[in-house]
Amino acid sequence: MVRARSEERRADILRAALEVIAERGYRGATLGSVAERVGLTQQGLLHYFPTKEALLVAVLEERDRWDTSGGRDREGWRLDLLESLVEYNAMRPGIVQTFSALLGESVTDGHPARTFFTERYAQVRANMADVLRLEFGDRLAGGLTPEQAAPLLTAVMDGLQYQWLLDPSAVDMPGAFRDFLRLLRGGEEQSQGPSGT
Amino acid sequence: MVRARSEERRADILRAALEVIAERGYRGATLGSVAERVGLTQQGLLHYFPTKEALLVAVLEERDRWDTSGGRDREGWRLDLLESLVEYNAMRPGIVQTFSALLGESVTDGHPARTFFTERYAQVRANMADVLRLEFGDRLAGGLTPEQAAPLLTAVMDGLQYQWLLDPSAVDMPGAFRDFLRLLRGGEEQSQGPSGT
DNA sequence: ACCCACCTACCTGTAGATCGGTAGGTTACG
DNA sequence: CGTAACCTACCGATCTACAGGTAGGTGGGT
Known part of the structure; x- marks a missing residue:
C-alpha cells in the first residue's frame, strides 16, 4: 500500500499548506514551514509538489472540488x-x-x-x-x-x-x-x- | 527651501509605495523597487523611512488623513x-x-x-x-x-x-x-x- | 563650517530550487 | 528462490537571488 501512504501524505501536506497560508498568506508562506508541519524537509515536500506554485494550485483545486461537491x-x-x-x-x-x-x-x-x-x-x-x-x-x-x-x-x-x-x-x-x-x-x-x- | 524639497520627496515616496503595494502587496513589495521609482537607492529611501514597516505606517496614516478630511x-x-x-x-x-x-x-x-x-x-x-x-x-x-x-x-x-x-x-x-x-x-x-x- | 540628503560597501538572513545521493521496497525473470 | 534492475520517498549540501538593514562616508546648499 505504498500508493495509499503517498496519497495520505499529499493530503497532510495540503492541510498544512492551508494552515500556513492562513497564517501568512501565500507570499509569506514558506515551503520549509509547511514541510516542518508534516515532518518533512523542504526538499521532501518538493518531492510531492515540484514548485511552490504547484502546491498553491493543488490547494485551490482541492477547494474547487470541495465546493463543487x-x-x-x-x-x-x-x-x-x-x-x-x-x-x-x-x-x-x-x-x-x-x-x-x-x-x-x-x-x-x-x-x-x-x-x-x-x-x-x-x-x-x-x-x-x-x-x-x-x-x-x-x-x-x-x-x-x-x-x-x-x-x-x-x-x-x-x-x-x-x-x-x-x-x-x-x-x-x-x-x-x-x-x-x-x-x-x-x-x-x-x-x-x-x-x- | 530644503524643507519643502524633503516633504516633496516623502510625498513622492508614499505615492510610489502605494503603487508598489498595489502591484505586489506589502509582503511582496520591496524597498528597492519603491526607491527605484522615485530615483533613489534603497538606502536613500531608508533615510526618509527608517524601516519598511515605518513606510507602511506612513501610507496608512496618509490614508487616514485623507478620508478623515x-x-x-x-x-x-x-x-x-x-x-x-x-x-x-x-x-x-x-x-x-x-x-x-x-x-x-x-x-x-x-x-x-x-x-x-x-x-x-x-x-x-x-x-x-x-x-x-x-x-x-x-x-x-x-x-x-x-x-x-x-x-x-x-x-x-x-x-x-x-x-x-x-x-x-x-x-x-x-x-x-x-x-x-x-x-x-x-x-x-x-x-x-x-x-x- | 555644518548638516541634510543621499550613496557605496557590506553583512546577515532567508527563500526557492537543483543535484546527487541512499534506504527500502517492488518487479522481472532465470 | 534469488538476484539484478528499478522505483519511490525522501535527505544533505549547495547554489542563486534578493531582502532588509547598518556603517561610514561624500558633496552641495545655507
Whole structure:
C-alpha cells in the first residue's frame, strides 16, 4: 500500500499548506514551514509538489472540488443552504482566513491565484443569480433582477468575512448575513430579535 | 527651501509605495523597487523611512488623513456622498487595489496593518450607522436597524471592490452599489434602467 | 563650517530550487 | 528462490537571488 501512504501524505501536506497560508498568506508562506508541519524537509515536500506554485494550485483545486461537491454544484444551492454555509464558515476561521488572504493577494499583479478567483467569481455570481431567481422569481426587493442582486449577495458574504476575521467579537457574521437576506426579501416589517452590535 | 524639497520627496515616496503595494502587496513589495521609482537607492529611501514597516505606517496614516478630511469625518457623510465615493474609486483602480491587497494581508497573523484595519472598520461601521440613521431613521427596509445595516453596507463596498478588481468588465461597481442602496430604500417598485451584467 | 540628503560597501538572513545521493521496497525473470 | 534492475520517498549540501538593514562616508546648499 505504498500508493495509499503517498496519497495520505499529499493530503497532510495540503492541510498544512492551508494552515500556513492562513497564517501568512501565500507570499509569506514558506515551503520549509509547511514541510516542518508534516515532518518533512523542504526538499521532501518538493518531492510531492515540484514548485511552490504547484502546491498553491493543488490547494485551490482541492477547494474547487470541495465546493463543487458539498451541497453546491452548477445548480445545487438554495438560499437556506447559503445561510448554513455562512454558519459553517463561522466555525472554521482557519479556512475562511486562508481564502480571504488569498483573495486579497490575488488582486495583485501576476498572482498565481488570480485567474482562479476571477473564474470562480464569475461562476459564483451566475450561481447566485440562479438561486435568487428560484427563490424570488425575476423581480426582487427594490425592483432588482437576480443578476443585479447576485454580485451584492456575493459581496456581502466576502465583506462580512473580512470584518469578522478582523474582529469576531464586533460582527455576528451569520446574523448579519440573515439580516441581508431579510433585506432581499424586502418586507418592511419583520421582527425576530436584533443580531448586530 | 530644503524643507519643502524633503516633504516633496516623502510625498513622492508614499505615492510610489502605494503603487508598489498595489502591484505586489506589502509582503511582496520591496524597498528597492519603491526607491527605484522615485530615483533613489534603497538606502536613500531608508533615510526618509527608517524601516519598511515605518513606510507602511506612513501610507496608512496618509490614508487616514485623507478620508478623515475629504468629505467624511466623525459625522460628515451622507448616502449620496458615499455613492460618489464609489464612483470616484471606480476611477482609481490603483488606490482601491492597494487597500484591498492590504486588507487581505491584514487578516494574517501579526500583520502590521491589522490593528489599523480593525480600528478603522469599527469606526467605519459606526459612521455608516450614523449616516443610515440620518437618512432613514431608526427603522429601515426589512425591519433592520442602522446598526444592523451598517456592516452590510461596509461589506458590500469591500466585496464589490474585489469582484471589480478581479474583472472590471464583469461588474459595474457604482451601478451595483446604487442597486444596494435601492435595496436599502426598500421600495418594491422602482425603475431606473438596469445596471448589472 | 555644518548638516541634510543621499550613496557605496557590506553583512546577515532567508527563500526557492537543483543535484546527487541512499534506504527500502517492488518487479522481472532465470 | 534469488538476484539484478528499478522505483519511490525522501535527505544533505549547495547554489542563486534578493531582502532588509547598518556603517561610514561624500558633496552641495545655507
